Amino acid sequence: MTDLRKITQSKIVILLCQFALLSGFIYGFGRFFTIQFDGGIHPVQQFAIQFLANYFLFEGTEELIFVYFIWTIALLIPVFAFQNSRKALFSVLTLFILLNFFFYVFLSRYSPLYYSGRSQELITKTAFLGVYISILSACFPQITKRFFKSKEDQIKDLQKIDFKETYRCPHCGTEFKSLPLYCYNCLEKIVGKKGL
Numbered sequence: 001m002t003d004l005r006k007i008t009q010s011k012i013v014i015l016l017c018q019f020a021l022l023s024g025f026i027y028g029f030g031r032f033f034t035i036q037f038d039g040g041i042h043p044v045q046q047f048a049i050q051f052l053a054n055y056f057l058f059e060g061t062e063e064l065i066f067v068y069f070i071w072t073i074a075l076l077i078p079v080f081a082f083q084n085s086r087k088a089l090f091s092v093l094t095l096f097i098l099l100n101f102f103f104y105v106f107l108s109r110y111s112p113l114y115y116s117g118r119s120q121e122l123i124t125k126t127a128f129l130g131v132y133i134s135i136l137s138a139c140f141p142q143i144t145k146r147f148f149k150s151k152e153d154q155i156k157d158l159q160k161i162d163f164k165e166t167y168r169c170p171h172c173g174t175e176f177k178s179l180p181l182y183c184y185n186c187l188e189k190i191v192g193k194k195g196l
Contacts, residue, residue: 033057052103089137
Protein backbone atom coordinates (compact mmCIF):
# COMPACT_ATOMS: atom_id res chain seq x y z
CA MET A 1 0.00 0.00 0.00
CA THR A 2 2.81 2.42 0.82
CA ASP A 3 4.49 1.65 -2.52
CA LEU A 4 1.30 2.63 -4.35
CA ARG A 5 1.15 5.83 -2.32
CA LYS A 6 4.77 6.63 -3.16
CA ILE A 7 4.06 6.10 -6.86
CA THR A 8 0.95 8.29 -6.80
CA GLN A 9 2.87 11.02 -4.98
CA SER A 10 5.82 10.81 -7.37
CA LYS A 11 6.42 14.19 -8.97
CA ILE A 12 6.95 12.67 -12.41
CA VAL A 13 3.71 10.67 -12.23
CA ILE A 14 1.82 13.80 -11.10
CA LEU A 15 3.40 15.81 -13.92
CA LEU A 16 2.41 13.19 -16.50
CA CYS A 17 -1.13 12.99 -15.12
CA GLN A 18 -1.50 16.77 -15.33
CA PHE A 19 -0.16 16.80 -18.89
CA ALA A 20 -2.50 13.98 -19.90
CA LEU A 21 -5.48 15.75 -18.33
CA LEU A 22 -4.67 19.06 -20.05
CA SER A 23 -4.14 17.26 -23.37
CA GLY A 24 -7.40 15.37 -23.00
CA PHE A 25 -9.36 18.57 -22.46
CA ILE A 26 -7.63 20.51 -25.24
CA TYR A 27 -7.84 17.83 -27.90
CA GLY A 28 -11.11 16.38 -26.63
CA PHE A 29 -12.84 19.74 -27.03
CA GLY A 30 -10.88 20.64 -30.17
CA ARG A 31 -9.54 23.94 -28.83
CA PHE A 32 -6.60 25.26 -30.80
CA PHE A 33 -4.81 28.60 -30.60
CA THR A 34 -4.09 29.92 -34.10
CA ILE A 35 -0.64 31.24 -34.91
CA GLN A 36 0.20 33.08 -38.15
CA PHE A 37 3.69 31.70 -38.72
CA ASP A 38 6.41 33.42 -40.71
CA GLY A 39 6.99 32.04 -44.21
CA GLY A 40 9.42 29.17 -44.70
CA ILE A 41 8.88 27.43 -41.36
CA HIS A 42 8.95 23.64 -41.54
CA PRO A 43 5.60 21.86 -40.81
CA VAL A 44 7.14 19.85 -37.95
CA GLN A 45 8.29 23.06 -36.27
CA GLN A 46 4.85 24.59 -36.84
CA PHE A 47 3.22 21.56 -35.25
CA ALA A 48 5.51 21.68 -32.19
CA ILE A 49 4.91 25.40 -31.61
CA GLN A 50 1.16 25.08 -32.21
CA PHE A 51 0.99 22.06 -29.91
CA LEU A 52 2.63 23.97 -27.05
CA ALA A 53 0.58 27.15 -27.60
CA ASN A 54 -2.68 25.27 -27.11
CA TYR A 55 -1.88 24.72 -23.43
CA PHE A 56 -1.84 28.33 -22.29
CA LEU A 57 -2.67 30.86 -25.03
CA PHE A 58 -6.15 32.01 -25.95
CA GLU A 59 -8.14 34.49 -28.03
CA GLY A 60 -11.39 35.81 -26.60
CA THR A 61 -13.34 35.30 -23.42
CA GLU A 62 -14.54 31.73 -24.08
CA GLU A 63 -11.02 30.48 -24.68
CA LEU A 64 -9.75 32.40 -21.65
CA ILE A 65 -12.34 30.67 -19.45
CA PHE A 66 -11.49 27.31 -20.99
CA VAL A 67 -7.72 27.68 -20.45
CA TYR A 68 -8.13 28.87 -16.87
CA PHE A 69 -10.63 26.07 -16.19
CA ILE A 70 -8.37 23.28 -17.46
CA TRP A 71 -5.41 24.58 -15.46
CA THR A 72 -7.63 24.73 -12.37
CA ILE A 73 -8.62 21.10 -12.91
CA ALA A 74 -4.98 20.11 -13.56
CA LEU A 75 -4.00 21.84 -10.32
CA LEU A 76 -6.33 19.60 -8.33
CA ILE A 77 -4.16 16.55 -9.08
CA PRO A 78 -1.13 17.67 -7.03
CA VAL A 79 -3.35 19.35 -4.44
CA PHE A 80 -5.08 16.05 -3.62
CA ALA A 81 -1.92 13.99 -4.05
CA PHE A 82 0.29 16.09 -1.79
CA GLN A 83 -2.08 18.12 0.46
CA ASN A 84 0.78 20.62 0.61
CA SER A 85 0.79 24.11 -0.91
CA ARG A 86 4.50 24.16 -1.69
CA LYS A 87 4.54 20.76 -3.40
CA ALA A 88 1.35 21.53 -5.35
CA LEU A 89 2.77 24.86 -6.50
CA PHE A 90 6.07 23.28 -7.50
CA SER A 91 4.34 20.51 -9.41
CA VAL A 92 1.95 22.65 -11.43
CA LEU A 93 4.48 25.42 -12.09
CA THR A 94 7.03 22.89 -13.31
CA LEU A 95 4.66 21.80 -16.05
CA PHE A 96 3.57 25.36 -16.79
CA ILE A 97 7.15 26.67 -17.04
CA LEU A 98 8.34 23.74 -19.17
CA LEU A 99 5.56 24.24 -21.70
CA ASN A 100 6.13 28.00 -21.78
CA PHE A 101 9.89 27.74 -22.02
CA PHE A 102 9.85 25.48 -25.06
CA PHE A 103 7.05 27.44 -26.70
CA TYR A 104 8.79 30.80 -26.44
CA VAL A 105 12.20 29.40 -27.43
CA PHE A 106 10.77 27.67 -30.50
CA LEU A 107 8.54 30.59 -31.47
CA SER A 108 11.31 33.18 -31.20
CA ARG A 109 13.69 30.99 -33.14
CA TYR A 110 11.46 29.66 -35.93
CA SER A 111 8.95 32.48 -36.31
CA PRO A 112 10.77 35.64 -35.19
CA LEU A 113 8.46 38.11 -36.97
CA TYR A 114 5.34 36.76 -35.31
CA TYR A 115 7.16 36.60 -31.98
CA SER A 116 8.47 40.17 -32.12
CA GLY A 117 5.06 41.51 -33.16
CA ARG A 118 3.02 39.74 -30.46
CA SER A 119 5.51 38.83 -27.73
CA GLN A 120 4.29 41.43 -25.24
CA GLU A 121 0.66 40.31 -25.57
CA LEU A 122 1.53 36.60 -25.38
CA ILE A 123 3.84 37.00 -22.40
CA THR A 124 1.25 39.10 -20.54
CA LYS A 125 -1.40 36.40 -21.02
CA THR A 126 1.07 33.77 -19.87
CA ALA A 127 2.10 35.81 -16.83
CA PHE A 128 -1.50 36.33 -15.69
CA LEU A 129 -2.19 32.62 -16.04
CA GLY A 130 0.97 31.87 -14.04
CA VAL A 131 -0.11 34.22 -11.23
CA TYR A 132 -3.59 32.67 -11.23
CA ILE A 133 -2.10 29.17 -10.96
CA SER A 134 0.23 30.27 -8.14
CA ILE A 135 -2.59 31.79 -6.10
CA LEU A 136 -4.82 28.74 -6.54
CA SER A 137 -2.04 26.30 -5.66
CA ALA A 138 -1.47 28.23 -2.43
CA CYS A 139 -5.19 28.34 -1.53
CA PHE A 140 -6.52 24.92 -2.63
CA PRO A 141 -4.53 22.77 -0.18
CA GLN A 142 -5.72 24.92 2.72
CA ILE A 143 -9.33 24.55 1.58
CA THR A 144 -9.10 20.80 0.97
CA LYS A 145 -7.47 20.18 4.36
CA ARG A 146 -10.65 21.43 5.98
CA PHE A 147 -12.80 18.95 4.05
CA PHE A 148 -10.48 15.98 3.53
CA LYS A 149 -8.34 14.90 6.44
CA SER A 150 -5.46 12.49 6.01
CA LYS A 151 -5.55 9.18 7.87
CA GLU A 152 -2.88 10.46 10.24
CA ASP A 153 -5.02 13.49 11.11
CA GLN A 154 -8.09 11.28 11.59
CA ILE A 155 -6.13 9.03 13.97
CA LYS A 156 -4.91 12.07 15.93
CA ASP A 157 -8.49 13.33 16.20
CA LEU A 158 -9.64 9.96 17.49
CA GLN A 159 -6.80 9.88 20.01
CA LYS A 160 -7.81 13.33 21.27
CA ILE A 161 -11.37 12.12 21.72
CA ASP A 162 -10.13 8.93 23.38
CA PHE A 163 -8.13 10.81 26.01
CA LYS A 164 -10.79 13.47 26.50
CA GLU A 165 -13.41 11.34 28.27
CA THR A 166 -12.41 9.70 31.54
CA TYR A 167 -14.61 8.21 34.22
CA ARG A 168 -13.96 7.55 37.92
CA CYS A 169 -15.26 4.73 40.03
CA PRO A 170 -17.51 6.27 42.73
CA HIS A 171 -16.23 3.72 45.25
CA CYS A 172 -12.44 3.76 44.92
CA GLY A 173 -11.68 6.62 42.49
CA THR A 174 -9.99 4.50 39.79
CA GLU A 175 -9.94 6.29 36.39
CA PHE A 176 -11.25 4.69 33.21
CA LYS A 177 -11.10 5.86 29.59
CA SER A 178 -14.45 4.21 28.96
CA LEU A 179 -17.47 3.46 31.13
CA PRO A 180 -17.14 -0.15 32.33
CA LEU A 181 -19.83 -2.30 33.95
CA TYR A 182 -17.62 -3.09 36.95
CA CYS A 183 -14.55 -1.47 38.45
CA TYR A 184 -11.57 -3.74 37.92
CA ASN A 185 -9.98 -2.39 41.12
CA CYS A 186 -12.77 -2.78 43.72
CA LEU A 187 -15.13 -5.02 41.66
CA GLU A 188 -18.15 -2.81 42.41
CA LYS A 189 -20.85 -2.30 39.79
CA ILE A 190 -20.43 1.11 38.10
CA VAL A 191 -22.99 1.36 35.30
CA GLY A 192 -26.26 2.79 36.41
CA LYS A 193 -24.78 4.62 39.41
CA LYS A 194 -25.66 8.29 39.71
CA GLY A 195 -22.95 10.75 38.77
CA LEU A 196 -21.63 8.70 35.87
